[in-house]
Amino acid sequence: MGVLAYLGPLVLIPFVMSKEDPFVKFHIKQGVVLAVIGIALWVLSRMFFYSFGPLLDILQLGVLILSIIGIINVV
Numbered sequence: 001m002g003v004l005a006y007l008g009p010l011v012l013i014p015f016v017m018s019k020e021d022p023f024v025k026f027h028i029k030q031g032v033v034l035a036v037i038g039i040a041l042w043v044l045s046r047m048f049f050y051s052f053g054p055l056l057d058i059l060q061l062g063v064l065i066l067s068i069i070g071i072i073n074v075v
Contacts, residue, residue, distance in 0.1 A: 002074035005031035006067045008038065030070055038063045 001014040005027040018024045041063065045056040 002027040003071050006034065006070040006074070007031075008035050011035055027070065027074055031067075034063055034067055034070070 001018050001021070001024045004010045004014050005024065011028060011031040014024050015028050019028065038060065041056055041060050045053060045060070048056070
């Protein structure tokens with residue numbers, strides 16, 4: 001369940017199934033934050049593609065790397 005917390009919209013599955021477990025709850029919170037940041041960066045990249053495109057791409061890569069680190073820590 002902890003791994004699903006870092007896979008974007010799949011964070012809903014652990015939230016519904018095992019939100020009482022403190023270990024999973026911790027990773028759900030982190031996964032939700034990363035998902036919200038990822039969605040916000042996606043929206044910003046669509047709005048300001050030409051002016052801030054490369055910077056937003058680097059930030060999206062950072063969110064991806066943090067998600068991978070989270071998955072590694074869960075496992």
